[in-house]
Structures are given as C-alpha cells and as structure tokens.
Amino acid sequence: MQVFRAALKAFFRHPIYLLIYVVLLSCMGVFMGMSMNDAPSDEYLEWPRVAVVDRDGQELSQGLRAFVLDQGEAVEVHDSERALQDAVMQELASYILIIPKGFSADFARAAATGAKMPEVQVIISSQSMDVTMMDSLVDEYLGVARTYTVALADASQSEVVARTNTAMAHTANVSVVQTTDAPPLSNAFLVYLQFEGYTILLSIAVCSAVVISRFGREEMHRRVAASPVPQLSVNLQIAAACLVIMLACWAFVCVLGLVAFGGRIAGVAAPVVAAALAALLCYSLFGLAFGFLVGQMTDNELVMNAVSNITGLVISFLGGVWISLDLVGEPIVTIAKFTPVYYYNGAIKAALDPAGGGFTSEALANMGIVCLFALVVFCIGLAISGIRAGRMGVWNGSSTKQLSHPAA
Amino acid sequence: MAIVEVRNLVKRYGEVLALDHFNLQIEEGEIFGLLGPNGSGKTTSINCLLQLLTYDKGDILLFGEPMRPNSYDIKRRIGVVPQDVAVFDELSVRENIDYFCGLYVSDGARRRALVDEAIEFVGLRDYTKFRPRKLSGGLKRRLNIACGIVHKPDLIFFDEPTVAVDPQSRNAILGGIQRLNAEGATVVYTSHYMEEVEQICSRIMIMDRGESLACGTKDDLVRMVSTGEKVEVEAPDLPGGTLEALGALPFVRRISHDGTSIHLLCDNGPHNLATILGVLQERAVVFGRVYSEPPTLNDVFLEITGKELRD
Known part of the structure; x- marks a missing residue:
C-alpha cells in the first residue's frame, strides 16, 4: 500500500486545489441553488390589453371579435396604419387582431373544401405570456369554429358562432393537490446539482491528473518499475487513490448539498434524492476518467489546470449550467448530446421528476450513458499511455504490449 | 562470480541501433564504470538490464539468473539511482526515502532503521522535513541516491549521479559510492566524467554507438593505446x-x-x-x-x- 499512501499524501499536499475546486466552487453552487425560489409563485396571469380591427364585418368575424375583447382589456384602435403603429409603440394595446375583409367567406369555403384556412393578422407590442396565451385562444377559437363548420354543413354562420362561443365558454377546473409521497421537488436542489457537475468534473479531473502525473514521469516510472512491486499493483494502487479522491469530492458535494438544501427537500422520498446523487456519482466517474486522460497527456500542472478548466467550462455550457439549453439553438443542443453532461442533466431531472422520480428507467439509462462516456475516455487514456510506452520502448506492465524476450 | 552478464544484446529505436551485440560481465564486489559520450548507449544498456526497456535480442543474467520483467526476487536485490532526480516534490526528504524503501521492505520497524541509516549515509540529517524543492542541487542528488540505496541492495546502478553538482557534493557522492562498495555492494557507474571513473572504478568499459570498444582496468586500457607519456x-x-x-x-x-x-x-x-x-x-x-x-x-x-x- 506504499504507492497508495504516497499518492494520497501527494494529493493532500495540494490544499489549494481542494480549497478552490472543491470547497469554493461547491459553495458557489450552493449560492446559485439558493438564488432559485422554490415557493409557489404568487404571480398571476394578467390579461392583455386587446384591440380588434374587424374589416370583414360578418357573423364569424364579429363572434371572434367579441370573444377576443371578452378575454382581455378591450381597447379601441382606429383602423389606420398610423393609429395601429401608435397603439403598438405606445403600448396602448399589447395584442391587436386584424380580421381581413372576406375572411368569413374564405373561412367557410376553406372548411368545406379542405383548403388552407385563411389567416388573421396579429400585431403584438411585446412577446409575453399573456400575449402568447391570447394568440393561443384565438387559434383555438378558429379551430373550434372550423370543426363546427365542417361538422354542421347546413348550419348558418350564426349557428356556428353560437356553438363555438358555447364550446369556448367551457373551462376545466384546475387545482394543485399536494400529496405526502411526492411533494413538488426543489428546483434549487436541481440547480445545485447541475452546477456541481462542473465542480465535480473540474475538481476530480485536476486532482486525479496531478496524482497520476506524479507517477507517470519517466524517471519516476522507471524507478518504480525497477522495484519488486508489480506494475499492475502500482497501477491499481494509484487507481485506488484516485477513486478515494473521487469519492471524497463526491461525498463533500453531496453532504454540502444536503445540508444547504435539506429544508427544501425534507419531504422528498429518500430514493429520489439517492438517485440524483447516484447520477452525480456516475458523472464523477467521468471526471476521474478525464483526469486519467489529462494525466497521461501531460505532467505540467499549468496545462492540466488549463485543459480541465476549459473543458469543464465548455462541457458545462453544453450542459446548460450557464445558459438553459431551452434558450440556445438546435445545433448547440445537438452538440450537447455528444457530451456526458447532457445525459447527466437528463439523469438528475429524471431522478427529481415530480411525476415519479427516483431510480426510473430514464434516470438509469442516462446514468448508464454517462458511465459509458467515462469508459470511452478511460480507454482513450489507456491507448495514449500505451502509445507513449511504445514510443519510449518501455515495458509497460499496464499495457497489453509484452516484452519480446528472445531469451524467454 | 559474475553478478551481471550480458550476451549479444541488441536494442533498436526504430532505425537507430542503440545497442549492437553488446556484451558485459561484471564481477561481484566491483565498481564497474561505463564510460561513453552522450548517446553511446550507457543508459539504454542499464534500462535493458533492469527490464525497463524492451530489446530485440540477447541474454541478460543478473546474479546468475535470467532477468525478466517479473523477476521480483532479483529486483529486490537491485538499487537504481537514475540520471534525473526522481522524487516526489510533495513529500519530505524522509517521506521520499521511506516511500522508496517501502517498495522493497514491508516491515515498518526495519524500514525506519534503514531510512535513518540512509539519511545518515548521505548526510541529510538536518533536512529530513524539507521538501525537495527547498534543497540545493547537490542535496537533491544526495536524496536521489538515498532513495536508491536505502534498502541496502547488493547491486547498485548509478546513472550519472554527479551531473550538475558542486565539487563538494561530487566528492561526497563518490566517497559514498566507495563506502557502499566497501560494505559489499557491487556498483555499476555510468558517467562521461572521466576523472570520476578513473577515481573510483576498478574496471572500466568504454562504449560508443552501442558498442563496447574497450574494457579492463585503467592500466589495461592505457596499455591498449599507443599514446604515451x-x-x-x-x-x-x-x-x-x-x-x-x-x-x-x-x-x-x-x-x-x-x-x-x-x-x-x-x-x-x-x-x-x-x-x-x-x-x-x-x-x-x-x-x-x-x-x-x-x-x-x-x-x-x-x-x-x-x-x-x-x-
């Protein structure tokens, strides 16, 4: 266990890495998580100020006009280009619906023949939830009207409008029911875990790379290889030390998270939290494999830190730590799918899913993919190690290359 | 008894022939000097002897036994002092020596005694708690030597141990090697400082381009050449x-x-x-x-x- 002990000693003689990468970054994750509000929102949807310009004047257009004005705060706007512009610019109306001339007739014709439905014009002052909601209601109104037009072929337009108004008047009663088993999960804890993906990757990668590189220096390698300790034993002891470092980092992040967010996840079932932390453990394995790869490539600490930091930042960006993936383009999301952080996020979201989290098949599948990423990176590290040994002509007990002993 | 025996060793680095049917025989109790310019094959031959490098052809016997990568009983009797200082910057002088001793000796009490002895031997008593980066070049070299000899090996390879050290440290190192030899260790010493080899080695091999050009005592070598007084x-x-x-x-x-x-x-x-x-x-x-x-x-x-x- 001499190598194992020396590896851990070497690691603990770098307290600055522990302080910066493990403690400070984890604390940053806590602050980020705490900035999220888990309490139910007191905000309610305000209805927009709406205006309707009916250039058609038929029963369907009038019915639509009445419906829209009924859904929001009605505002009168003259049907002129200047007036419409002023209304939008001065935010007199946030949603203006313009029904073009002949719309009702075109609507009936299109419904009867199956042709493309005519469109109404919409002018909005700013895209907000209430405006989006209003737009959606208009689409729904026209969709219902079309259904009645098709279904009641002989019905008059007034009858279609009446039935549509009746249908649109129906609402579903919705209420939030809090159950004892699965209360709403903490968004703060989720954000914390997302950020800790960055912390874990960076801290484990740098710390394990430092340890691995210490033993990987050519002279050190030769000195140890000349000793009676089998190379396999040396490698296993180094691996065990790195594993301990990985588990220590993971445990620290977990304990810190549980302490900081204990109140917010107090009612969450234990398997749900355990699954989320297991996902973090899988991601830690990727960090370890990445550290092994970096440790094989260089023994320069500056380069190790640079590579780990840059990779950590890029991967974290692709994982949505800095900007939500919902706000980035499809190409970025596609690229993110080739990184383990995407599946790590998938795993923790599935694990903390209020609709049934824990060790679900989705969570486990994502964890499995993260582990596969770790395996691939580890194999690349092994290949680099083998190539280096081959170039030096070094007999490397950890590689598959065997010494070709003519005398043997 | 021949402690080291090498027959027709061939080692290539791609197209470069590093050792060309190299032969070597070192008797027990010798301080054997391997002398040659840089790139002559000194370090390569030692690395092959220690099974740290693959080789293309040849036989290597240490202590009369064929040497293999997994000849751990033989390796236990060997000490290596590499050309570059190979110690952990994170560990203290004592921890470094203890680490390398631990690769050979598992018994804690015996290890402590050996570590103390090695520290005394190389004169690092006042520096046991120092980290290597706090040591001067000469002290680092002495630490490097202590790590290689701490387990009291029967055969010690010194690969240019006095490179870039001051004359005082050099004399201390050479004196130490002679003391180790007097205590029974066979020493293989590589250098390109001829005065060192002349000073401590009982037999000398001059090699170049992977070949042994001449081998014998200093007087033997002098007799071989026509250069006179x-x-x-x-x-x-x-x-x-x-x-x-x-x-x-x-x-x-x-x-x-x-x-x-x-x-x-x-x-x-x-x-x-x-x-x-x-x-x-x-x-x-x-x-x-x-x-x-x-x-x-x-x-x-x-x-x-x-x-x-x-x-």
Whole structure:
C-alpha cells in the first residue's frame, strides 16, 4: 500500500486545489441553488390589453371579435396604419387582431373544401405570456369554429358562432393537490446539482491528473518499475487513490448539498434524492476518467489546470449550467448530446421528476450513458499511455504490449 | 562470480541501433564504470538490464539468473539511482526515502532503521522535513541516491549521479559510492566524467554507438593505446641541435618548442624523463620547471573513440 499512501499524501499536499475546486466552487453552487425560489409563485396571469380591427364585418368575424375583447382589456384602435403603429409603440394595446375583409367567406369555403384556412393578422407590442396565451385562444377559437363548420354543413354562420362561443365558454377546473409521497421537488436542489457537475468534473479531473502525473514521469516510472512491486499493483494502487479522491469530492458535494438544501427537500422520498446523487456519482466517474486522460497527456500542472478548466467550462455550457439549453439553438443542443453532461442533466431531472422520480428507467439509462462516456475516455487514456510506452520502448506492465524476450 | 552478464544484446529505436551485440560481465564486489559520450548507449544498456526497456535480442543474467520483467526476487536485490532526480516534490526528504524503501521492505520497524541509516549515509540529517524543492542541487542528488540505496541492495546502478553538482557534493557522492562498495555492494557507474571513473572504478568499459570498444582496468586500457607519456620542459633558450638530439631519442615520437618550453610525446617507458634531462644537461641547457604526465583515461578515450566527448 506504499504507492497508495504516497499518492494520497501527494494529493493532500495540494490544499489549494481542494480549497478552490472543491470547497469554493461547491459553495458557489450552493449560492446559485439558493438564488432559485422554490415557493409557489404568487404571480398571476394578467390579461392583455386587446384591440380588434374587424374589416370583414360578418357573423364569424364579429363572434371572434367579441370573444377576443371578452378575454382581455378591450381597447379601441382606429383602423389606420398610423393609429395601429401608435397603439403598438405606445403600448396602448399589447395584442391587436386584424380580421381581413372576406375572411368569413374564405373561412367557410376553406372548411368545406379542405383548403388552407385563411389567416388573421396579429400585431403584438411585446412577446409575453399573456400575449402568447391570447394568440393561443384565438387559434383555438378558429379551430373550434372550423370543426363546427365542417361538422354542421347546413348550419348558418350564426349557428356556428353560437356553438363555438358555447364550446369556448367551457373551462376545466384546475387545482394543485399536494400529496405526502411526492411533494413538488426543489428546483434549487436541481440547480445545485447541475452546477456541481462542473465542480465535480473540474475538481476530480485536476486532482486525479496531478496524482497520476506524479507517477507517470519517466524517471519516476522507471524507478518504480525497477522495484519488486508489480506494475499492475502500482497501477491499481494509484487507481485506488484516485477513486478515494473521487469519492471524497463526491461525498463533500453531496453532504454540502444536503445540508444547504435539506429544508427544501425534507419531504422528498429518500430514493429520489439517492438517485440524483447516484447520477452525480456516475458523472464523477467521468471526471476521474478525464483526469486519467489529462494525466497521461501531460505532467505540467499549468496545462492540466488549463485543459480541465476549459473543458469543464465548455462541457458545462453544453450542459446548460450557464445558459438553459431551452434558450440556445438546435445545433448547440445537438452538440450537447455528444457530451456526458447532457445525459447527466437528463439523469438528475429524471431522478427529481415530480411525476415519479427516483431510480426510473430514464434516470438509469442516462446514468448508464454517462458511465459509458467515462469508459470511452478511460480507454482513450489507456491507448495514449500505451502509445507513449511504445514510443519510449518501455515495458509497460499496464499495457497489453509484452516484452519480446528472445531469451524467454 | 559474475553478478551481471550480458550476451549479444541488441536494442533498436526504430532505425537507430542503440545497442549492437553488446556484451558485459561484471564481477561481484566491483565498481564497474561505463564510460561513453552522450548517446553511446550507457543508459539504454542499464534500462535493458533492469527490464525497463524492451530489446530485440540477447541474454541478460543478473546474479546468475535470467532477468525478466517479473523477476521480483532479483529486483529486490537491485538499487537504481537514475540520471534525473526522481522524487516526489510533495513529500519530505524522509517521506521520499521511506516511500522508496517501502517498495522493497514491508516491515515498518526495519524500514525506519534503514531510512535513518540512509539519511545518515548521505548526510541529510538536518533536512529530513524539507521538501525537495527547498534543497540545493547537490542535496537533491544526495536524496536521489538515498532513495536508491536505502534498502541496502547488493547491486547498485548509478546513472550519472554527479551531473550538475558542486565539487563538494561530487566528492561526497563518490566517497559514498566507495563506502557502499566497501560494505559489499557491487556498483555499476555510468558517467562521461572521466576523472570520476578513473577515481573510483576498478574496471572500466568504454562504449560508443552501442558498442563496447574497450574494457579492463585503467592500466589495461592505457596499455591498449599507443599514446604515451607527455613531457614538458621549460627552456626558453636552446643551443643549436638540442631539439634534433632529443628527437633522435628512440622513445620520442614528437617534439616541438614554442619559444618557452619543449613539448615531447614519448612512448611509455620507465626512464624517459631521466634520459631527456640527461641530454639537456650534456648540452648545458638551462631549464626551469619540468612536467611529466602519464597517459590519462582521456587520452585513451580520445584514441579509442577518435573524438571528443559529446556534450
């Protein structure tokens, strides 16, 4: 266990890495998580100020006009280009619906023949939830009207409008029911875990790379290889030390998270939290494999830190730590799918899913993919190690290359 | 008994032939010097001996047993002091020595005693808690040596251990190697400092381009080459015919006068200097200081390899 002990000693003689990468970054994750509000929102949807310009004047257009004005705060706007512009610019109306001339007739014709439905014009002052909601209601109104037009072929337009108004008047009663088993999960804890993906990757990668590189220096390698300790034993002891470092980092992040967010996840079932932390453990394995790869490539600490930091930042960006993936383009999301952080996020979201989290098949599948990423990176590290040994002509007990002993 | 025996060792680095049918035999209790310019194959041969490098052909026997990568019983009896200081910057002097000792000795009590002994041996008693980066170059070299010899090996390989150290540390290192040898260790010492090899080695091999060019004691090597004694006599004023008279001596191979001194290159012989001075006295030549230098290992090396030491 001499190598194992020396590896851990070497690691603990770098307290600055522990302080910066493990403690400070984890604390940053806590602050980020705490900035999220888990309490139910007191905000309610305000209805927009709406205006309707009916250039058609038929029963369907009038019915639509009445419906829209009924859904929001009605505002009168003259049907002129200047007036419409002023209304939008001065935010007199946030949603203006313009029904073009002949719309009702075109609507009936299109419904009867199956042709493309005519469109109404919409002018909005700013895209907000209430405006989006209003737009959606208009689409729904026209969709219902079309259904009645098709279904009641002989019905008059007034009858279609009446039935549509009746249908649109129906609402579903919705209420939030809090159950004892699965209360709403903490968004703060989720954000914390997302950020800790960055912390874990960076801290484990740098710390394990430092340890691995210490033993990987050519002279050190030769000195140890000349000793009676089998190379396999040396490698296993180094691996065990790195594993301990990985588990220590993971445990620290977990304990810190549980302490900081204990109140917010107090009612969450234990398997749900355990699954989320297991996902973090899988991601830690990727960090370890990445550290092994970096440790094989260089023994320069500056380069190790640079590579780990840059990779950590890029991967974290692709994982949505800095900007939500919902706000980035499809190409970025596609690229993110080739990184383990995407599946790590998938795993923790599935694990903390209020609709049934824990060790679900989705969570486990994502964890499995993260582990596969770790395996691939580890194999690349092994290949680099083998190539280096081959170039030096070094007999490397950890590689598959065997010494070709003519005398043997 | 031959502690080290190498037969027809061939090692290639791609197209480069690093060891060309290299043969070596080292007897128990020797300090054996491997002398050669950089790139001559000294370190490669040691690495092959220790099974740290693959090789293409040849047999290696240590302590009479074939050496294999997994010959752990043989490796237990070997100490290695590599060319570059190979220690952990994060560990203290004592921790470093203890770590390398632990690779060979598992018993804690015995290890502590050995570590203490090694620390005393290399004179690092006052630095046991220092980290290597706080040590001077010479102290680092001594730490490197302590790590290699702490387990009291029977066979120790020193690969250029005095590179970039001050004269005091160098003398301490060479003295230490002689003490280790006196305590029973067989030593293989590689260097390109000829005076060191001359000072401590009982036998010397001169190698270049992966080949053994000559091997024997220093006297054996000197006898192998034609370079002889160099004599210099301070004599500014020479009567006519003096140089011719000296040049006519049968053992004088070359003679010159630079205005202040006569320089003679002679064949090896027991009475060269007396004969030369006799000729000068016969001719009433007034002379001052007289130098006589027998052939050095450097002369041997230059004649055998035909070149200056590289680097």
